[in-house]
Amino acid sequence: MALLKSGWLWRQSSVLKRWKLNWCDLWLDGSFMFYKSENRRDFETRVSLKTSCVNVKSGLECAGVCPPETHPSENLLVVCLKNGFTLTLCANSEDEALAWKLTLLEARRNTVFTYNPSDDTYQTVPIDSHNAVYAMPGTGCGGIQHVWVHRDTYNEGIGEQIALGLLTGMAAGAAMRSLLWMPFCFC
Secondary structure (H helix, E strand, O other): OOEEEEEEEEEEOOOOOOEEEEEEEEEOOOEEEEEOOOOOOOEEEEEEHHHHEEEEEEHHHOOOOOOOOOOOHHHEEEEEEOOOOEEEEEOOOHHHHHHHHHHHHHHHHOOEEEEEOOOOEEEEEOEOOOEEEEEEOOOOOOOOOEEEEEEOHHHOOHHHHHHHHHHHHHHHHHHHHHHHHHHHHOO
């Protein structure tokens, strides 16, 4: 996948509202990745712009947001997400903030194409936050279309796994409790 833009951005935490400096990568498929350092080893978070981004504001459009101490409010970026949350960012200059805004908007609506060299055509590939679809065209006229669906490991719900584990533990506990009382019933 192609890298659209990368660089340093200040990101405001959602709970304590503290500013911290992150290395950011914006990919063609709409993945907005945040790292602790430029070497991309310490992954912090990922936002899928194609599925969750509603709007991107920059500069004076970001009313009510306080930038970091040494930056003016013209450097601010606010990414509004579908779930009601906002991602508050700050660039190093007003021009850089505008460049990030335009690139974020482009990544949000940009479609991904695959090239088929056998018949010299391009196909659009639907990419969402759950699956990446890889299509390989069949051979000849009316050939078979093969589709592979690859699960995205970043979006696996840990809450579902915890709930399933709790439910299994409660069922096993109830079964064990009833088996422990069984010898007393036959006395």
